[in-house]
Amino acid sequence: MGRVTVRHEPTPAPRARAAESSPAREAIDAGIRETVEKAYEGSEWWRARLDDAGVDPSSVRGRADLPLLPFSTKQDLRDAYPLGWATIPHRDIRRVHASSGTTGKRTLCAYSARDLQDWADQFARCYRYAGVTEADKVQVMVGFGLWTAGSGFQAGAERVGATVVPTGPGNIELQLDMMRDLGTTTICATSSFALLIAEEIASRGMRDSLQLRRGIIGSERWGSGMRSRIDELLNIESFDIYGLTELYGPGVGIDCSRHDGIHVWSDYYVVEIIDPETLEPLPAGQEGEIVVTTLRKEAMPLIRYRTRDRSWLYEEPCSCGSPFPRIGRILGRTDDVVKVRGVAIAPAQVDSVLSTFEELGPEYQIRISRPDGRRDQVVVLVEGDGDASAGTVVAERLREAMGVRVEVEIVSYGTLPRSEGKSRRVVDERSPEDAGNVS
Ligand SMILES: [Zn+2]
Secondary structure, three states, rough: OOOOOOOOOOOOOOOOHHOOOOHHHHHHHHHHHHHHHHHHHHHHHHHHHHOOOOHHHHOOOOOOEEEEOOOOOHHHHHHHOOOOOOOOOHOOOOOOOEEEOOOOOEEEEOOOOOHHHHHHHHHHHHHHHHHOOOOOOEOOOOOOOOOOOOOOHHHHHHHHHHHOOOOOOOOOHHHHHHHHHHHHHOOOOHHHHHHHHHHHHHHHHHHOOOOOEEEEOOOOOOOOOHHHHHHHHHOOEEEEEEEOEEEEEEEEEEEOOOOEEEOOOOEEEEEEEEEOOOEEEOOOOOOOEEEEEEEEOOOOOOEEEEEEEEEEOOOOOOOOOOOOOOOOOEEEEOOOOEEEEEEEEEEHHHHHHHHOOEEEEEEEEEEEEEEOOOOOOEEEEEEEHHHHHHHHHHHHEEEEOOOOOOEEEEEOOOOOOOOOOOOOEEEOOHHHHHHHOOO
């Protein structure tokens, strides 16, 4: 597989940096107090939860009291369908979005007028961290409509003053036409779709007719192998944007030009990392589940919301000079960990091993089955140029990393399904009882 040298210039430090400062502790404390009060006063659903947990809102002073507050989960929000966790009168709701509902009943997320502004402001900050200015043309290749992605990417880019080209996902011919004819500099996509587009551009040899400089890639976990493949094929610098529908949507965090962790906007929400088993908060550096509490969100505030995303907190400030704290790039979700022969394995482990092999591509699939009804079998299908002997080496490295024996099948490029949305990494063919972890 040919490797192309990446020639892009390093992204300059965000221009708004001078005006930024991390919020003072008093501001965070005040935000937490307000959130709890608003939830208690504005929503019967929240009031019942806080009462059940024995929380008297007037006794909450701030950040130090977070551990006393009850957690909330996706299932809790589903139970409050459609708008039970809204804390403002319904006439003051300006917009409603929904999470995709791929893992169950969808949840609705409502926004006040100020929430929509706050979201655009956060998203604009993400774009600035990626070096986007008024001079850029931003092609938004993610879904519009009820899902949060498209409108967030559009509002943030408009706030920065860039030109938005809202193509939405799919329709490769249209994407390439717009890119070439308008001189798109920035693409926004899921990693799967960015790879699909990158491969298409490479196979048509049309890279030199394009002005692409950067990609803003989000909405699913993607490894460093996938990232370098996209960057190399398109000769761009890509940025990893973070978000979830319950917390505004995408745009609530992004990595900076150092590409070492994701900055999170601590003036809008507080991040804790907890042990998903014991629910105890974890210190910086330790991997666990991201839990968020909003500080300003009006229509649907979150109190200790368990995101199911796995990451860790950085202790030290970033060398880029940003005042905002960092979390590690998302390692996966607490629910994408599968148990095989009693051992918990995660797609992220496969990612990191595969990315060390030059001759392998970033697309892979983990197939788990129990052919004889007794013993789990794991087959990792990966695209690449290697022969069967290369597969043996990869299998050995995966066994070392994951602690279970796996078989590796190297298939030719383009064999595995390309997705316009999120790629399915794990195909568990066991019965739910066998897998023991299917919710
Ligand atoms: Zn930084």
